[in-house]
Amino acid sequence: MGRGLAIVLAIGALVASLALSLFACSGEPSETGLGEPLRLRAAAFKAGDLPASAAMYPSVTSFETASTVVRPGQTEKGLLGRASPDAVAIAIRFADVGSGYWVFPVDGPDPQNNGELIWQTVADFGVDVAPGLHALRVVAVDGAGVAGPARDLSVCVTPPVPDNLNACDPRTKPPAAVLSLSWDTAVDLDLVIVAPDGRIVDAKHPRTVAPPPPGPSTGGADANANANANAGVFDRDSNGGCVIDGVQREDLVFQTRPAPGSYLVYASLFDACGKGAVHFRFSLFESAAAVDPKLQQLVESITKQGVLLPLEASGGARLGTFVTEVTF
Amino acid sequence: MSCSTRASRRASSVALVLAAVALTRGASAQETDLEVPAAPPAPAAPAAPAAPAAPAAPAAPLAPSALEDRVRALEAAAAASPAPAPAPAPATEVPTTVRVEREPSLTGGLTGPLGLVFSGYVQGQYEHNPISEDQLQQGGVLLNQDRFLVRRARIRVDRAWTWASTAIEVDGNTVRGPSFGLRRAEVSLLWRNPNRDLPPYLRLTGGLSEIPFGYEMTESPRARFFMERSAGSLALFPGEPDVGIRLSGGAGFFRYAIAALNGEPIDDRPGRVAGDPNAAKDIVARFGVDTKPHEKSRVAGGISFLTGKGFHAGKDATKNGVVWRDLNENGSVDSGEITAVPGTAATPSQNFSRWAFGVDLQGSLDTPIGKTRLYGEIFVAQNADRGFLVADPIATGSDIRELGFYAGFLQEIGRYAVVGFRTDHYDPNADVFDKRRGKLIPADATVHTYSPMIGAILPDRVRLLLQYDAIVDSLARDSSGVPTDLKNDRITFRLQGEL
Numbered sequence: 001m002g003r004g005l006a007i008v009l010a011i012g013a014l015v016a017s018l019a020l021s022l023f024a025c026s027g028e029p030s031e032t033g034l035g036e037p038l039r040l041r042a043a044a045f046k047a048g049d050l051p052a053s054a055a056m057y058p059s060v061t062s063f064e065t066a067s068t069v070v071r072p073g074q075t076e077k078g079l080l081g082r083a084s085p086d087a088v089a090i091a092i093r094f095a096d097v098g099s100g101y102w103v104f105p106v107d108g109p110d111p112q113n114n115g116e117l118i119w120q121t122v123a124d125f126g127v128d129v130a131p132g133l134h135a136l137r138v139v140a141v142d143g144a145g146v147a148g149p150a151r152d153l154s155v156c157v158t159p160p161v162p163d164n165l166n167a168c169d170p171r172t173k174p175p176a177a178v179l180s181l182s183w184d185t186a187v188d189l190d191l192v193i194v195a196p197d198g199r200i201v202d203a204k205h206p207r208t209v210a211p212p213p214p215g216p217s218t219g220g221a222d223a224n225a226n227a228n229a230n231a232g233v234f235d236r237d238s239n240g241g242c243v244i245d246g247v248q249r250e251d252l253v254f255q256t257r258p259a260p261g262s263y264l265v266y267a268s269l270f271d272a273c274g275k276g277a278v279h280f281r282f283s284l285f286e287s288a289a290a291v292d293p294k295l296q297q298l299v300e301s302i303t304k305q306g307v308l309l310p311l312e313a314s315g316g317a318r319l320g321t322f323v324t325e326v327t328f
Numbered sequence: 329m330s331c332s333t334r335a336s337r338r339a340s341s342v343a344l345v346l347a348a349v350a351l352t353r354g355a356s357a358q359e360t361d362l363e364v365p366a367a368p369p370a371p372a373a374p375a376a377p378a379a380p381a382a383p384a385a386p387a388a389p390l391a392p393s394a395l396e397d398r399v400r401a402l403e404a405a406a407a408a409s410p411a412p413a414p415a416p417a418p419a420t421e422v423p424t425t426v427r428v429e430r431e432p433s434l435t436g437g438l439t440g441p442l443g444l445v446f447s448g449y450v451q452g453q454y455e456h457n458p459i460s461e462d463q464l465q466q467g468g469v470l471l472n473q474d475r476f477l478v479r480r481a482r483i484r485v486d487r488a489w490t491w492a493s494t495a496i497e498v499d500g501n502t503v504r505g506p507s508f509g510l511r512r513a514e515v516s517l518l519w520r521n522p523n524r525d526l527p528p529y530l531r532l533t534g535g536l537s538e539i540p541f542g543y544e545m546t547e548s549p550r551a552r553f554f555m556e557r558s559a560g561s562l563a564l565f566p567g568e569p570d571v572g573i574r575l576s577g578g579a580g581f582f583r584y585a586i587a588a589l590n591g592e593p594i595d596d597r598p599g600r601v602a603g604d605p606n607a608a609k610d611i612v613a614r615f616g617v618d619t620k621p622h623e624k625s626r627v628a629g630g631i632s633f634l635t636g637k638g639f640h641a642g643k644d645a646t647k648n649g650v651v652w653r654d655l656n657e658n659g660s661v662d663s664g665e666i667t668a669v670p671g672t673a674a675t676p677s678q679n680f681s682r683w684a685f686g687v688d689l690q691g692s693l694d695t696p697i698g699k700t701r702l703y704g705e706i707f708v709a710q711n712a713d714r715g716f717l718v719a720d721p722i723a724t725g726s727d728i729r730e731l732g733f734y735a736g737f738l739q740e741i742g743r744y745a746v747v748g749f750r751t752d753h754y755d756p757n758a759d760v761f762d763k764r765r766g767k768l769i770p771a772d773a774t775v776h777t778y779s780p781m782i783g784a785i786l787p788d789r790v791r792l793l794l795q796y797d798a799i800v801d802s803l804a805r806d807s808s809g810v811p812t813d814l815k816n817d818r819i820t821f822r823l824q825g826e827l
Contacts, residue, residue, distance in 0.1 A: 027458075027815030028804035032471065034463045044805035051807060067657035077657060088764060089809030105809040108766020117765055145808045 037097050037129040038136070041122045043104035050091050050101050050139050051147035058087035058140035059148040061116050068155045069165065073127040073246060079136070080120035082113055084148070087140035090119045095135040095152060103141070127246075131159035131167040161285055162235055162253050163298050170295040176257045178285040178298065179232075179326065181267060182249040185278040188239045188271040189308070191250040192320050193232075196261025200319070202268070203237030203250055208258070230256055242273040258328045265304075268320025272310035281305045282323045302326065437486075438827070448483035448827035449550050452476070459816040478502045479822070480549060480596065482511060492517050499596045507598040512536055512569055519577075527578040534573045539565055539593060540585035540614045541632045542705045543688040544734075553738055553783060555795050555820050558752035559716065559775050560707065560732020564634075564684060566715035567595040572609065578618070583630065586613040591636045593714065603639060603714065606679050610636030616688075624694035634684040638711055640722035642677040680721050684709035684730075698740030706733035717756035717773070729758040748781040762811055771811060776800040791824040 033045035062082040070077065083090060083106055093101035102121075109115040135152040142148075156168035160182070166174040181191035192202045201208050209231035232254040238247045267280050284302040289295070304324045312321065437447030457473040465471055484497035497512035514535035518528040538546050544557045545565055556562065572589030591610035592603070604610075616630020649669045652661055686707030693700045709730040711719040719728040734752030741747065755774040762771035776799070783793040797818040804814035 027800075027813040027817065028806055029815045030459065030804040032461055032463055032465070034461075044809070046807060065657075066655060069658065071659055074657075074659075089807075091807070103805060103807060103809050105763060105805075106765055107763075141808050143808055143810075145806070 031100075033100065033102070035126075036099065037126040038092070038094050038102070039124040039126070040092065040102040040104060041124070043102040043121060045100055045102055046091075047100040050093055050137060050150065051141060051145065052139070052150065053147055055146055055148055057148050058084045058142045058146075060087075060090070060138050060140050060151040061113075063136075063138055063151050063153045065153065065155075068153070069168075070125050070129070070155050070157045072129050072131075072157065072160055073125060075124045077123045077125070078120065079123050080118070081138070082110055082116040082118055083140040085109065085115050085117055086142050087117055087119075087148075088143045089141040090121075090138055091141055091147065092121075092136065092138045094129075095137040097130065097134065106140075125157070127160075129157045131157050131163075133157075133168050159298075160249055161283075161298065162251055166297060170290060170292070170297065174287050174296055174298045175253050175255050175285075176287050177232075177254040177328070179252040179263070179265065180249060180283045180285060181251075181265075181280060181323075182283075183278050183280040184248070185275045186239060186244045186246075186248070187269065187273045187275050187278045187313075188242050189248075189250075189278060189280060190237070190268045190270050190316070190320070191234075191252065191282075192266040192268045193252055194264040194266070194319070195232075196259060196263065201232065201234070201252065203234050203240065204316070206234035208232035208252070208254075230254075230259060232258060239273070242271050244273070260328050263326045263328070265323040265326060266320040267306065267308065267323050268316065268318065269308045269310075269313045270316050272313045276310060278308050279305065280308065284326055437484075443487055445486040445488075446483070446827070447486070448481075449824060450481045450827075451479040451549075451822055451824045453479050453555070453820055453822035455818060455820050457816060457818045459814065473818075479555075482550070483827070484512070490520070501596060503597040505598065509594070509596060509598070510536060511594075511596060521579075526580075527576070527583065529579055530575070530577045532573070532575055536569050536571050536594065537574055537587075538568055539570050539589060539612055540574065540576065540587050541565065541612050541634055541684070542614065542686045542707065543630075543690055543703060544705065550824075553746055553748055553791075553793060554736065554750050554779060554781055555793070555797075555822060558705075558732070558734040558750070558754070559777055560730070560734065560752060560754035561705075563713045563716035563730070563732070563754055563756060564707070564709060565593045567593040569594050570610075581617045581619045583616045583618050583628075584614070587611070589636075591638070595715075603641070603718065604637075606637055606639045606677075608637035608679060610634060612636075626692045627690070629687070629689040632684075632686045632688065632707075634682075634709075634712065636682055637679040638682045638714075638719070640678045640680060640720055642675040643672075645671065645674040647671045678722050680711055682709070682711035682719070684712045698742055698746075699738075700740075701738040702736070704733065704735035707731070713756050716754070716775075719756075726759065728756075731755045731758060743787050744785050746781075746783045746785060748783075750777075750779045750781070752777050752779075764810075772802060774801070789826055791822070793820075793822045793824070795820045795822075 029047070031045050031047070033039055036045065060081055060083050063079075064081055065077065065079050067077075079092070081090075087106050089103050089105050091101045091103045104119070104121055106117040106119045108118060110118050133154055134157055135154050137150050137152050139147040139150050156165060158165065159167050161178050161180050163174045163178075164172050166172045179191065179193060181189070183189050190202050190204075192200065193208070194200055195208050199205075199208060232252045235251045235253060236245075236247065236249075238245055238250050265282055267282065269278065272278075282302075282304045283300050285298040286301050287296045288299040290297040302324065306321065306323065308321060314320070437445045439445055454476050455473060459471075460473040461471040463471045478501050481500040482497055484495060486495045487493065492515065494515045495512055497510075498508060499511040500506070500508045512535075514533050514537040516531050516533040518532075519530040520528045540546060541564075542561070544552075544561045545568055549568070557565075570587075570589040570591070570593050572587055574585060574587035574589075576583075576585035576587075578584065588609045588611055590604065591608070592605070612632070612634045614630050614632040616628060618626070618628040620626050648671045651667050651669050653665055653667060654660075655665050656662060684707055686705060688703070688705040690701070690703035692702075707730075709732075710727050711721050713719040713728065713730050717728075719730070721727045732752070732754040734750060736748065736750040738746060738748040753774055753776050755772070757773050760771050760773040761768040763769075778798040778800075779795055781793060781795040783791055785791050797820070799816050799818065800813050801816070802811040802813065803816070804812050806812040
């Protein structure tokens with residue numbers, strides 16, 4: 001038996017070493033790229049920088065998208081363009097973030113543009129892409145794997161909290177204040193605010209100031225405009241009715257300084273949606289002077305965290321768990 | 329008492345005990361998968377006295393004198409028995425339960441009450457695949473494939489009579505989470521061949537049983553050295569058993585099996601939905617030969633075919649709805665972005681034809697270092713893929729042609745080791761196209777797998793196997809966007825133990 005085992009071990013080592021040497025390095029890695037800030041459908045992910053060369057061709061001759069504003073977590077954003085007729089594939093990535101790029105084949109020629117090859121793809125974006133301006137960089141690749149010159153398209157990635165695109169253009173004034181509640185589990189959690197006048201504001205009653213009644217204005221157009229301008233408005237009812245949207249954040253946005261007084265903040269678990277405990281985080285963002293005193297930016301000034309259990313779900317029957325009091 | 333008489337009596341006592349032990353072991357050698365060899369009633373009759381003698385088995389370790397005392401006591405009890413006549417009655421009942429053949433490399437199982445034979449085995453393994461990621465695919469499918477798992481844990485109960493046999497086998501595994509399921513539930517009527525080494529002349533089997541197509545489908549995963557069946561076999565038959573009725577047997581070198589089956593091979597890995605619930609049954613058959621041209625060699629082969637109807641599921645009716653398309657991608661509903669989606673009527677389900685034809689050949693030779701086996705199989709098929717790239721010609725608009733073949737080599741090294749190599753090739757669609765610059769060009773979807781294997785064996789007890797699967801396919805894309813080999817070679821360590 002000992003001799004047999006020795007033979008087995010010897011042959012095993014031989015077979016294993018042969019197999020590993022022959023095959024272990026074979027094949028092209030194919031990662032899903034789910035951790036990337038940019039994800040393309042029907043494309044292959046490659047780690048590393050875009051292929052680059054000094055060649056003029058193949059080249060990307062056109063790069064378009066419907067909007068250059070990107071929300072974190074946005075899906076199905078169309079990217080399209082054209083490439084020179086010698087291209088076989090397009091490679092694309094964020095110029096400044098991410099660990100690799102995506103490759104996909106070009107489509108057929110466009111007879112209206114001298115036979116340039118059309119390309120198009122659908123992109124998803126990660127939820128944790130840093131807010132601000134980023135460049136989407138594309139290159140065309142020929143059959144030999146040689147890439148042409150890069151072409152950039154600048155896009156604005158917005159922050160999770162509404163900021164009127166201040167993160168991309170500091171000259172744009174951000175909201176005066178944003179009360180924001182975010183959470184980590186796919187439950188229907190609501191931010192509830194009790195305004196100084198006792199008005200209860202939440203995603204189902206999304207304004208701190210009642211909208212002007214229909215019909216002829218009694219206080220004049222200016223009064224209505226002021227009322228609207230001073231109103232805090234909810235941006236969404238996230239996961240409402242357990243229709244999961246993946247955002248898991250609700251914001252009450254004041255474009256101008258809120259009416260003075262104390263605002264009571266509650267976190268109300270409307271429905272646990274069959275999930276377990278949910279961890280939430282409340283933040284107050286206020287407009288403050290930036291490095292350049294002429295410019296403004298949103299700054300997080302108050303944060304509170306907590307945990308809610310499924311048994312605390314009330315279906316909106318209660319205000320919810322008291323979180324904090326914010327005074328303006 | 330003379331010395332010779334005492335010696336004779338001692339000898340007869342020991343013989344009696346040995347006979348009892350032999351009978352016990354013989355019964356425990358009844359095995360599972362297998363044919364119930366003809367055990368003619370006449371030779372079985374002497375076994376009748378063994379039944380009362382069975383309690384003597386524990387006496388085996390006793391000293392000869394103790395054995396003699398015991399035999400004397402038994403003889404005295406037999407002489408004092410007032411009614412020896414009833415003894416022949418049970419003698420006529422015992423032969424109805426017969427022994428089952430052993431499956432290669434298996435233990436004999438354990439014989440329990442009523443002649444039930446219990447057997448089983450466990451395959452625990454570790455797999456490594458470079459394609460693994462600690463991520464979940466859309467829908468929740470785990471992408472990590474570096475893991476320990478119980479591939480198969482099976483318990484089987486058999487019982488056989490002269491004209492019939494029954495088997496039940498359950499399988500547990502953790503391939504896609506812990507699960508248990510029925511692996512075999514069959515009852516057979518048999519017309520046995522008097523030669524125990526040959527299958528019955530006729531065997532009519534009903535229930536959940538093997539699909540008689542080719543060689544791999546009927547080879548027990550318990551006896552197979554390679555981890556899984558070849559890629560083509562797994563594609564055509566995601567599982568080995570199917571529910572139906574089967575007529576099988578053999579005479580001389582001729583072997584045959586014809587089955588009418590539901591056409592839904594039952595995969596022991598959970599999560600796969602059966603896709604062939606139609607009334608049409610698949611007809612699967614294999615006709616072959618099994619010969620021993622030399623006492624140290626064996627040659628077998630056969631042709632197989634499958635013909636049946638696949639099922640294309642229709643769709644439910646839908647109601648009217650609206651869809652928001654964020655055309656300007658500003659995250660808000662703007663004019664012209666709400667689109668009406670009229671409801672659609674249900675679409676009917678449809679059947680489609682499928683078939684497969686295969687040829688298999690196996691040879692073995694007893695060499696000085698151990699048994700050498702060489703075997704292979706080739707098949708062509710149409711719309712028969714149910715596991716890899718599921719064929720649905722109704723959806724694709726054209727028939728899908730498949731081709732697969734494999735060749736395997738196994739060399740036993742003494743009793744304690746085995747090495748092997750298998751190469752298999754499977755083309756799930758001979759008419760696949762790839763798109764380049766807007767033009768469709770013919771492409772190759774063939775998956776080639778090269779599998780060296782090595783194992784250490786404790787005969788009938790434990791196997792430790794190592795297999796490397798070098799998989800060459802076209803599932804990745806290179807930096808030019810052209811299909812290329814995906815880095816998905818797999819290595820598997822398996823420890824298999826018998827019950």
